[in-house]
Amino acid sequence: RILIIGACGQIGTELTIYLRNKFGINKVIASDIREGDEALMKSGPFEILDAMDYDAVEEVVIRHEITDVYLMAAMLSATAEKFPMKGWNLNMNSLFHVLNLAKEKKIEKIFWPSSIAVFGPTTPKKDTPQRTIMEPSTVYGISKQTGERWCEYYFNRYGVDVRSIRYPGLISYKTLPGGGTTDYAVDIYHKALKHKKYICFLNAETTLPMMFMDDAINATVSIMEAESKKVKIRSSYNLSAMSFDPEEITESIQKHIPEFKISYEPDFRQAIADSWPQSIDDSEARTDWGWESKISLDEMTEIMLDNLKKKY
Ligand code: VAH
Numbered sequence: 001r002i003l004i005i006g007a008c009g010q011i012g013t014e015l016t017i018y019l020r021n022k023f024g025i026n027k028v029i030a031s032d033i034r035e036g037d038e039a040l041m042k043s044g045p046f047e048i049l050d051a052m053d054y055d056a057v058e059e060v061v062i063r064h065e066i067t068d069v070y071l072m073a074a075m076l077s078a079t080a081e082k083f084p085m086k087g088w089n090l091n092m093n094s095l096f097h098v099l100n101l102a103k104e105k106k107i108e109k110i111f112w113p114s115s116i117a118v119f120g121p122t123t124p125k126k127d128t129p130q131r132t133i134m135e136p137s138t139v140y141g142i143s144k145q146t147g148e149r150w151c152e153y154y155f156n157r158y159g160v161d162v163r164s165i166r167y168p169g170l171i172s173y174k175t176l177p178g179g180g181t182t183d184y185a186v187d188i189y190h191k192a193l194k195h196k197k198y199i200c201f202l203n204a205e206t207t208l209p210m211m212f213m214d215d216a217i218n219a220t221v222s223i224m225e226a227e228s229k230k231v232k233i234r235s236s237y238n239l240s241a242m243s244f245d246p247e248e249i250t251e252s253i254q255k256h257i258p259e260f261k262i263s264y265e266p267d268f269r270q271a272i273a274d275s276w277p278q279s280i281d282d283s284e285a286r287t288d289w290g291w292e293s294k295i296s297l298d299e300m301t302e303i304m305l306d307n308l309k310k311k312y
Pocket residue numbers: 076077078115116117140167168169170179180181182183
């Protein structure tokens with residue numbers, strides 16, 4: 001059986017729905033620190049679970065005979081800058097608990113999300129390579145870089161089968177924007193429909209690597225289903241789909257809402273975004289386990305507006 005920790009988050013919500021459709025409702029146990037929306041709560045087994053409480057995680061794993069864990073609980077970049085120690089403790093202790101359960105053979109396989117946030121201001125910004133200078137300047141990025149090192153250590157030292165992806169900014173319509181720096185690209189669709197204007201907290205030239213959620217879910221399940229020997233990188237794989245700046249996503253929206261207007265009031269999140277790459281080289285994921293992105297910016301805009309317009 002599969003346990004999703006952080007099932008109410010942006011990725012967790014979609015992963016739960018996808019895995020339940022694929023493997024059956026009762027094969028996928030959703031869990032989070034608090035209850036999720038009604039649709040999620042009604043869609044199958046749910047546990048209130050604190051990812052930082054080892055005994056609680058162990059109890060759920062044993063009671064539900066869990067084999068695979070997707071650890072999707074984390075504090076994202078912008079929020080972690082406001083609460084550094086809380087962000088560090090959540091992002092790291094939750095990972096150690098799951099890695100140690102696998103080391104004790106209580107679970108068989110782990111998925112753990114990393115992020116392009118592991119790269120910092122000294123990293124080459126265009127076509128950022130899989131292996132390169134990584135001096136992350138955010139709490140979130142430091143926790144993801146450290147987490148990658150521990151995943152690789154537990155694989156090499158204890159044979160723990162942990163797999164990981166460095167997600168770019170993810171865009172989806174099933175959850176509201178969270179504490180991410182890339183979440184302007186989620187909020188902009190809501191505001192375009194509701195107000196036909198958006199005040200962006202990043203400046204017009206801020207190009208960031210981005211991906212529609214369906215591509216991210218496909219990549220997550222693909223790497224988890226790949227034969228172990230094909231997963232040659234056990235820190236975390238670069239992954240990429242597209243890169244755009246606020247001007248480009250605005251033009252994409254204006255093809256549907258011509259009167260939509262954007263204005264710019266950069267805040268503390270500008271420095272976070274400026275420390276990240278503009279585009280990512282994901283050739284090793286393509287070679288090792290057959291990754292390929294499918295959804296373009298204009299296709300994403302169409303899907304986002306179609307699914308959100310009924311709300312406004
Ligand atoms: C964030 N959405 O903005 C996350 C992600 C690359 C960005 O890690 O913090």
